[in-house]
Amino acid sequence: MTSGRPGPAGPPQSSVVTDRPVPSPRPRLLDPLLRTVGVLPFVLFTVLFLILPTLYIVLGAFQTNEGTWTFGNILALNTPSIRNAYWVSIKVSVASALLGCLIGFAMAAAVVLGGTPRWIRSPLLTFSGVASNFAGVPLAFAFIATVGPAGLITLGLRDAFGINLRAYGFNIISTWGLILTYLFFQIPLMILIITPALDGLKREWREAATVLGATGAQYWRMVALPILFPSLLGTFALLFANAFGAVATAIALTGSSLNIAPILLFAQIRGDVLGNPHLGYALATGMIVITAVANTVYIVLRARSERWLK
C-alpha cells in the first residue's frame, strides 16, 4: 500500500467553519482504503499459498512445454489408464457417499425420530465427531487389522464358521475394501450434518399431515423427504468430494496397487510416471473440477435447505 492520501470516499479535509459545535461522537479517521489494510496479511497468505499454487497447476494444464496455450493435455487424459483411474475413483466415491448417506440417515433418524432413548444421542454425535476425523493412515491400519488377511473378522469367521472371506472374493485391497474403509468417516459425517436437519422437521408438519389423513409413508414421501431432499443431496455431494480427495487412506490401504486418480497423481508428483509434467497438471485440474462441482452442488443445496430448516 503506497497511499497516504485519502481515498475517494474519505472524510472531507477542509474544516467547515461553523458557529455551533459539530457533534462528532467518535473520531473515524480510517478511510476505506486504509481499512482494507487490516485484511492484507490474510489476502497475501491465501494468494501465495492457496490461490497461486492452484492457478499454477490449472494454467499449466492448458500449456505446452514451450509455454503456448493448448487443449492437448486435457485431451491426452483420454488414455485407458487415466480414464480408468478417474472412473474407479468416481465409482468408489459415489458408492461410499451413497452408502454413507443411507446408513448415516438411518442412524440419525433412529436417534432423532425412532424413539430410542435420549441418552444415545449425545454419545453418538460425539463419536461421530471423532470418527469423521479419524481418517488417513491409521484408519487403513484399523481395517487391515480387522478384515485384512490376518484380521479379527477374517480369522474369526474362518475359525468359528469355516467361512473364508477370500474364497468369497473379498479382498481389502479392492474397490470394495476401499469403500468399506471410507464409510468409517463418511457415515459419521452424514450423521453430523443430517441430525440438525432432522431436528428441524417440525412436529406441527407431521400433525398437520396426520390431521389431513396422511399415512406415515405419505408424510415421508410428500412432506419430510421433499424438505430434506436438498440436505440429502447436498450432503451426498460433500461426501463424494470427501472420498474423491482422500489420498492417505488409499495409499496406506493398497500401497499403489490400485489405480485411482489421487494415487496416480501422487505417483506423478513423486516421479513423473506419466512422462509429461503438463499431463500431471491436467490430471490435477480434472480432480479440482470434479470436487469443485460436487462442492458447488453442496453449497447451493445447503442454502436451499436452510429456507425451510431454520
Add this chain to the structure above:
Amino acid sequence: MKALAWTAIVLGMLYFILPLLGMAEFSLSMRRGVYSLDAYASVLSDPQFQRTFGFSVAMAVFTIVFGVLLVVPTAYWVRLRLPWIRPYIEFITLLPLVIPAIVIVFGYIRLYNTSSWLPLTGTPMGTNVLLMFGYATLALPYMYRAVDTGLRTIDIGTLTEAAQSLGAGWGTILFRAILPNVLVAVLSGAFLTFAIVIGEFTMAALLDRPAFGPYMQSLGANRAYEPAALAVIAFAITWACMGLIQLVTRLQKHTRAHA
C-alpha cells in the same frame, strides 16, 4: 418403527466398533498366544517414532500459533470494519475443502522450488515453513469458522470502543479484549488443527519431511503389529482432541450461565 430404529443403531455401532476392536486386538497380539504390550513397546522405543512424532507435534503447535495470528485479527477486522467483504473472505476460507490437498502441495512444489523466485524447498527449514503454511491452509476452513462463530456471540463493536476509550491500542484490543472472549472458539479450532496435522500424510510425504504420517505409512508397509499400535495411539489422540473441544465448550457454557 422402534425395532427398525434399534436395528439401525446396533448394526451401525457394530460397524464402528469392530474395526476399533480389531485394531486393538491386533496391537496386543505381537507375542504369540498371549496379549502383550510388545507392539507398543516396540513402537515407543523406536527413535524414528520419537523423532517423527516430535516433528509433527512441533508442526501442529506452529500451525496453530500461525493460524490464530492470521485468522483472529482478520475475522475481527472483517466483522468490525469490512462487513461487505465477509462473503468473499468466507469463500476463500472454504476453498481448501474444494481443492484437494494433493493439488495444493503439487502447486507448492512447482511454485517454490529451488529455481523459483521464493526457493522455499531449497532448505529443510524453508520446506518446514512451507509445510506449516500448507497445514495452515488445510486448517483454515475450520479455524476461520470457529473464530467467526465465536466473534458472532460477542459485541465486538462495544468491546472495541470501550477498550479504545480506555486508551488501548489495536494490539491491546486484540490480545486483551477480543482474544480472551473468543478463547473457547480459538481452542476448538486449535484442537481440530492438532488432530488434522498430527497424522497428515500427503503434504508431508510429497514435501519429503520426516513427519508422523509418512512414518506410519512406511511402518505399515514393513511391519505387522506395530501399525495397529500406531492406529490405537492415533485414535486416542483424535479422541483426546475432540474431547478437549467438548470440554472447553462445556466449561464456557458453565461460566456463562453463572455470570
